[in-house]
Amino acid sequence: xxxxxxxxxxxxxxxxxxxxxxxxxxxxxxxxxxxxxxxxxxxxxxxxxxxxxxxxxxxxxxxxxxxxxxxxxxxxxxxxxxxxxxxxxxxxxxxxxxxxxxxxxxxxxxxxxxxxxxxxxxxxxxxxxxxxxxxxxxxxxxxxxxxxxxxxxxxxxxxxxxxxxxxxxxxxxxxxxxxxxxxxxxxxxxxxxxxxxxxxxxxxxxxxxxxxxxxxxxxxxxxxxxxxxxxxxxxxxxxxxxxxxxxxxxxxxxxxxxxxxxxxxxxxxxxxxxxxxxxxxxxxxxxxxxxxxxxxxxxxxxxxxxxxxxxxxxxxxxxxxxxxxxxxxxxxxxxxxxxxxxxxxxxxxxxxxxxxxxxxxxxxxxxxxxxxxxxxxxxxxxxxxxxxxxxxxxxxxxxxxxxxxxxxxxxxxxxxxxxxxxxxxxxxxxxxxxxxxxxxxxxxxxxxxxxxxxxxxxxxxxxxxxxxxx
Amino acid sequence: xxxxxxxxxxxxxxxxxxxxxxxxxxxxxxxxxxxxxxxxxxxxxxxxxxxxxxxxxxxxxxxxxxxxxxxxxxxxxxxxxxxxxxxxxxxxxxxxxxxxxxxxxxxxxxxxxxxxxxxxxxxxxxxxxxxxxxxxxxxxxxxxxxxxxxxxxxxxxxxxxxxxxxxxxxxxxxxxxxxxxxxxxxxxxxxxxxxxxxxxx
Numbered sequence: 001x002x003x004x005x006x007x008x009x010x011x012x013x014x015x016x017x018x019x020x021x022x023x024x025x026x027x028x029x030x031x032x033x034x035x036x037x038x039x040x041x042x043x044x045x046x047x048x049x050x051x052x053x054x055x056x057x058x059x060x061x062x063x064x065x066x067x068x069x070x071x072x073x074x075x076x077x078x079x080x081x082x083x084x085x086x087x088x089x090x091x092x093x094x095x096x097x098x099x100x101x102x103x104x105x106x107x108x109x110x111x112x113x114x115x116x117x118x119x120x121x122x123x124x125x126x127x128x129x130x131x132x133x134x135x136x137x138x139x140x141x142x143x144x145x146x147x148x149x150x151x152x153x154x155x156x157x158x159x160x161x162x163x164x165x166x167x168x169x170x171x172x173x174x175x176x177x178x179x180x181x182x183x184x185x186x187x188x189x190x191x192x193x194x195x196x197x198x199x200x201x202x203x204x205x206x207x208x209x210x211x212x213x214x215x216x217x218x219x220x221x222x223x224x225x226x227x228x229x230x231x232x233x234x235x236x237x238x239x240x241x242x243x244x245x246x247x248x249x250x251x252x253x254x255x256x257x258x259x260x261x262x263x264x265x266x267x268x269x270x271x272x273x274x275x276x277x278x279x280x281x282x283x284x285x286x287x288x289x290x291x292x293x294x295x296x297x298x299x300x301x302x303x304x305x306x307x308x309x310x311x312x313x314x315x316x317x318x319x320x321x322x323x324x325x326x327x328x329x330x331x332x333x334x335x336x337x338x339x340x341x342x343x344x345x346x347x348x349x350x351x352x353x354x355x356x357x358x359x360x361x362x363x364x365x366x367x368x369x370x371x372x373x374x375x376x377x378x379x380x381x382x383x384x385x386x387x388x389x390x391x392x393x394x395x396x397x398x399x400x401x402x403x404x405x406x407x408x409x410x411x412x413x414x415x416x417x418x419x420x421x422x423x424x425x426x427x428x429x430x431x432x433x434x435x436x437x438x439x440x441x442x443x444x445x446x447x448x449x450x451x452x453x454x455x456x457x458x459x460x461x462x463x464x465x466x467x468x469x470x
Numbered sequence: 471x472x473x474x475x476x477x478x479x480x481x482x483x484x485x486x487x488x489x490x491x492x493x494x495x496x497x498x499x500x501x502x503x504x505x506x507x508x509x510x511x512x513x514x515x516x517x518x519x520x521x522x523x524x525x526x527x528x529x530x531x532x533x534x535x536x537x538x539x540x541x542x543x544x545x546x547x548x549x550x551x552x553x554x555x556x557x558x559x560x561x562x563x564x565x566x567x568x569x570x571x572x573x574x575x576x577x578x579x580x581x582x583x584x585x586x587x588x589x590x591x592x593x594x595x596x597x598x599x600x601x602x603x604x605x606x607x608x609x610x611x612x613x614x615x616x617x618x619x620x621x622x623x624x625x626x627x628x629x630x631x632x633x634x635x636x637x638x639x640x641x642x643x644x645x646x647x648x649x650x651x652x653x654x655x656x657x658x659x660x661x662x663x664x665x666x667x668x669x670x671x
Contacts, residue, residue, distance in 0.1 A: 015647070015650050015651055015654045016647050016650040020628060020629060021629050022629060024644060024647060024650065024651075026651070026654050026655075026658075028658075028662055028663075029663065029665075035500050035501075035548075036500075036547065036548065036549070038503035039503065039504070039505045039549075042503075042505070043641075047641070049641070054665075054666055055664040055665055055666040056664065056665065057665060058665045063497075063500075064501065076501075078501040078502070079501055081501075081503065082501050082502075082503055085503045096665040096666050096668055116663065117663050117665065119662075119663060122662070127547060127549075128546075128547055129545065129546050129547040129571060143547035143571055144547060144571070144574075145547055145548070145549035145552070145571060145574065145575035145578060146549040146550075146575075147549060147575065147578035147579060147640070148574070148575075148578065150641065151640050151641050151644065154641045154644075154645075155641060155644045155645065155651065156651065156655075157644055157651055159640060159643075159644065161627070192541075193488055193541055193544050194488075194540065194541040194544070194567050194569075197541075197567060197568075197569065197570060198570060224545075224571075225545075227541070227544065227569060227570070229570050247669040248663040248664075248665075248669065249663075250661040250663075254660070254661035255661075257659070257661055258659075258661050261659070293488045293490065293544070295488075314487040314539055314540060315487070317485070317486070317487070318486070318487045318488060321486070411492075411497045411546075412497060412498075413497045413498065413500070413501065430490075430492070430545060430546075432490045432492040432493065432545060433492070433493060433515060434492060434493075434496055434515050435492050435497075438496075438515065
């Protein structure tokens with residue numbers, strides 16, 4: 001029977017399947033961070049259990065870590081206690097960890113691929129919804145809650161039901177200035193935050209095939225914002241080239257065996273998807289969110305929508321509440337919205353290619369006086385690479401702040417937060433109320449739009465920047 | 471986890487769509503390393519900033535059934551959202567669509583999520599707004615929600631229902647299949663990555 005890519009990966013990991021019960025699925029890699037794990041380790045201790053496969057478990061510190069003074073103890077005692085709890089747990093249970101200051105430390109979804117731990121055909125979980133990022137390699141990767149973290153620690157498996165299958169096909173060529181982030185924001189605006197609910201999304205088509213691994217990670221990362229369980233992309237030569245030579249990638253004869261297997265990981269020609277969505281790459285434009293959920297987005301050339309024009313009562317009410325929270329008036333051109341802060345970073349857009357795009361745009365220019373540009377690399381290695389390329393100097397010369405690695409202002413669990421009423425253009429993934437700080441207002445954008453916005457002080461498309469000559 | 475069989479209580483209408491887990495409990499409350507005590511973070515921004523937010527209204531105080539708009543629990547995988555609802559006195563959430571991870575987490579902690587068609591949610595909203603003291607019964611043994619003269623059936627997969635009725639812990643159930651796990655592990659390709667030992671530098 002023909003199968004989709006996601007079905008092939010799922011089927012290869014079924015430990016046990018019995019009518020009337022969920023399947024038991026084997027987990028190849030469990031990523032752990034400090035926020036969603038302490039209660040899981042407590043559960044193990046209370047039941048006298050151990051970690052079944054420390055060698056399939058990787059831990060790091062990312063959500064709470066400050067991006068300044070990273071070699072000093074964390075000032076916030078509650079954040080420090082949470083990080084200390086992870087350190088005690090990894091020592092007690094014999095787990096590999098990359099603490100603050102370690103060269104492998106960083107956002108958990110940045111370090112997995114960087115170390116070569118993320119490989120095609122694997123099942124990967126983490127107590128973090130953006131685990132879908134790893135789907136870029138053709139892995140089945142999804143976020144779990146703390147009870148499931150405990151379950152995976154104890155058994156290296158999870159009870160699972162088969163998800164429905166959705167394809168999102170993007171064919172054609174993306175216009176200049178339009179990136180992976182714009183593609184995924186457009187997908188979410190099209191299908192809504194619940195559009196992918198119960199489904200695994202496979203991204204396909206020539207525009208997807210043309211993307212780099214890092215751009216593919218940006219797309220898969222935000223599958224959760226479309227409500228999907230996971231998102232993935234079939235592995236190809238781009239994937240293999242990215243993996244070759246990484247610390248945990250197979251070598252020699254193992255590499256050949258792995259590539260032979262990985263090459264089988266494509267959706268069969270007559271496999272059936274439960275839902276299919278098609279987008280024309282050439283029709284896409286720089287995208288920005290105007291509201292408080294990631295589905296409330298529009299091309300940057302549009303204006304703030306009028307809730308009165310929205311037919312569905314629930315959507316209308318949500319739009320009214322969003323505009324009130326965001327302090328926006330219907331009909332205002334999105335490109336006239338001034339921002340206080342531009343945040344470049346996160347598991348969505350905190351990798352080296354993202355930083356290069358921003359650096360190229362701000363090179364030799366100055367961040368607008370009214371705006372602050374915060375650049376936070378996704379990992380220590382991304383930071384080192386950027387500094388080796390001189391990008392840090394480009395940022396600081398332009399008046400930007402260059403910080404240490406972590407989740408930072410994506411969710412403001414560390415000191416990097418918006419103040420009440422402050423507005424950001426952010427390369428992160430969520431524009432929820434208060435996400436970047438109490439009362440903060442977030443517009444989700446691509447790195448290219450973030451850079452242009454930092455220079456003009458208001459939401460700006462990369463092409464508009466060339467015209468104004470800022 | 472505690473078993474769930476049937477629950478009767480009052481209900482609160484949350485007429486909002488896309489209630490994300492950052493609204494249910496903001497990130498700053500996730501720094502705790504305990505599994506209880508999250509009620510202070512429950513909907514804290516809305517409770518603080520909106521005097522007429524439904525959970526601030528005295529007529530809905532003490533409600534144990536939350537009746538929410540579609541796409542409840544979107545966003546972060548934080549199980550703390552489930553714990554905060556339970557610490558805040560809720561045993562049941564009713565909606566026409568839940569985010570997958572939230573719903574999955576709820577079944578692990580013993581919070582019952584009931585999926586009803588949107589028109590049934592609307593009818594229930596109307597009934598509890600007219601009479602906030604209305605007793606609502608959510609009966610997992612008979613798969614029904616009952617209030618006044620109304621009975622609405624709901625469906626839930628049989629396995630999850632059984633686990634909730636019995637209050638069973640998943641890890642213990644999985645450990646019965648240790649032999650299957652060992653057999654699977656023995657057949658895994660040797661080239662799959664291992665985090666330990668850490669590669670030499």
